[in-house]
Amino acid sequence: MSRNLFRPSFGTYPHLMVGRDQLIDEFEDTFDGILDPAGLTILVSGQRGMGKTVLLDSIRRAADTAGWLVITESSSNGLLARLTRDHLPRLLQLHSDTSPTRLGSANGTIGPLAGGASWTERYPAESTLRSQITELTDALQPSGRGLVITVDEVQSADIEDLRKLGEIIQYGRREERLLGFAAAGLSTPIEELLDHPGATFLRRAEHHPIGRVGRTDVRAALAGTVADSGYEIDVHALDVAADAVDGYPFMIQLVGYHSLKAHKTPGPVTIADVTAGIAAARRRLGRHVHTPALRPLSNVDRTYLLAMAQDDGPSRTGKIAERMDVTPQYAGEYRRRLIRDGIIEAAGHGLVRFTIPYTAEHLRQHAAHDALDGLADENG
Ligand SMILES: Nc1ncnc2c1ncn2[C@@H]1O[C@H](COP(=O)(O)OP(=O)(O)OP(=O)(O)O)[C@@H](O)[C@H]1O
Numbered sequence: 001m002s003r004n005l006f007r008p009s010f011g012t013y014p015h016l017m018v019g020r021d022q023l024i025d026e027f028e029d030t031f032d033g034i035l036d037p038a039g040l041t042i043l044v045s046g047q048r049g050m051g052k053t054v055l056l057d058s059i060r061r062a063a064d065t066a067g068w069l070v071i072t073e074s075s076s077n078g079l080l081a082r083l084t085r086d087h088l089p090r091l092l093q094l095h096s097d098t099s100p101t102r103l104g105s106a107n108g109t110i111g112p113l114a115g116g117a118s119w120t121e122r123y124p125a126e127s128t129l130r131s132q133i134t135e136l137t138d139a140l141q142p143s144g145r146g147l148v149i150t151v152d153e154v155q156s157a158d159i160e161d162l163r164k165l166g167e168i169i170q171y172g173r174r175e176e177r178l179l180g181f182a183a184a185g186l187s188t189p190i191e192e193l194l195d196h197p198g199a200t201f202l203r204r205a206e207h208h209p210i211g212r213v214g215r216t217d218v219r220a221a222l223a224g225t226v227a228d229s230g231y232e233i234d235v236h237a238l239d240v241a242a243d244a245v246d247g248y249p250f251m252i253q254l255v256g257y258h259s260l261k262a263h264k265t266p267g268p269v270t271i272a273d274v275t276a277g278i279a280a281a282r283r284r285l286g287r288h289v290h291t292p293a294l295r296p297l298s299n300v301d302r303t304y305l306l307a308m309a310q311d312d313g314p315s316r317t318g319k320i321a322e323r324m325d326v327t328p329q330y331a332g333e334y335r336r337r338l339i340r341d342g343i344i345e346a347a348g349h350g351l352v353r354f355t356i357p358y359t360a361e362h363l364r365q366h367a368a369h370d371a372l373d374g375l376a377d378e379n380g
């Protein structure tokens with residue numbers, strides 16, 4: 001029986017996770033107590049499709065395996081309320097001996113479970129959150145286990161929620177509680193968030209900006225997933241596929257998935273299958289990654305990127321300034337911003353390249369489109 005095990009959708013854990021071994025080992029060692037887990041705060045940032053969400057998921061898995069409790073959340077509105085009204089009362093009921101009534105009377109109000117919302121209505125969310133977390137981590141402590149809260153898309157969090165959560169994480173750290181926090185988000189907004197006074201605690205986090213993975217890893221993921229799917233692949237076809245992925249994690253899944261889908265003949269997956277797969281993968285990449293990543297950029301940012309897009313490989317920064325007809329200093333400002341935003345990255349001395357593969361092709365294609373649109377407008 002053969003089935004396609006590639007997972008070309010955001011947030012879905014890959015059949016084979018590659019290129020993140022060192023980080024994942026670190027997570028495992030932390031929850032196993034080899035590294036100190038007290039006050040663990042992790043921040044993962046990167047461009048779309050680099051694998052931030054699945055990396056958060058590996059933190060959850062490592063914690064889970066070690067018996068820790070995990071709360072998995074995203075940053076949509078009401079994060080704090082969901083923690084204090086839903087997640088924590090549920091975990092407390094399962095893991096703490098203190099009955100809700102006792103808990104409630106100690107605070108002079110009705111417990112969270114017995115009294116529904118009254119607990120959170122009478123007390124500010126912050127003190128509720130703190131007492132719930134204190135109680136839960138106290139209850140877990142004797143068994144050497146703790147609690148981890150993971151928050152995806154942290155750039156969209158309500159800053160006030162984050163500030164409150166941060167304060168509690170910091171108390172936890174001071175009191176050496178087994179309380180961990182791991183968050184993930186897009187490069188640019190994360191950098192902005194780190195500058196915000198409400199997110200001070202994130203500046204103390206272990207920050208892991210994640211990028212592309214090596215070719216050997218890409219090849220291993222493709223070959224392994226194809227084999228586990230019940231197919232064989234021609235070795236040259238595998239090389240063509242690995243080259244096309246260009247180290248970009250989302251593309252591993254896209255190229256693999258569409259190559260198997262294109263494979264209709266008996267025998268191994270061929271170069272023709274892979275070529276068709278790559279074309280389909282690139283179309284999806286344009287729609288789901290390039291278009292949204294480039295949309296928020298200013299016109300000058302775009303001009304810089306278009307000047308870069310004339311090259312097939314990395315671009316010389318001097319050459320870009322020349323093409324833009326500006327001073328190297330002026331171009332340098334944009335270069336710094338675009339690097340900070342994760343759109344481009346340094347590629348050796350005086351060289352830059354696009355962070356996500358095929359950005360140049362996408363820009364060239366759309367510049368041509370836009371120009372044609374312009375002509376159509378003029379003529380129409
Ligand atoms: N290390 C990896 N090895 C193999 N596949 C991966 C790896 N990391 C991510 N992927 C795959 O890439 C795709 C994107 O992963 P994920 O959703 O985690 O990206 P993301 O960085 O969270 O993107 P976004 O910014 O859109 O939220 C998924 O299909 C996932 O299975």
Ligand SMILES: [Mg+2]
Pocket residue numbers: 010011052053054152
């Ligand atoms: Mg994600």
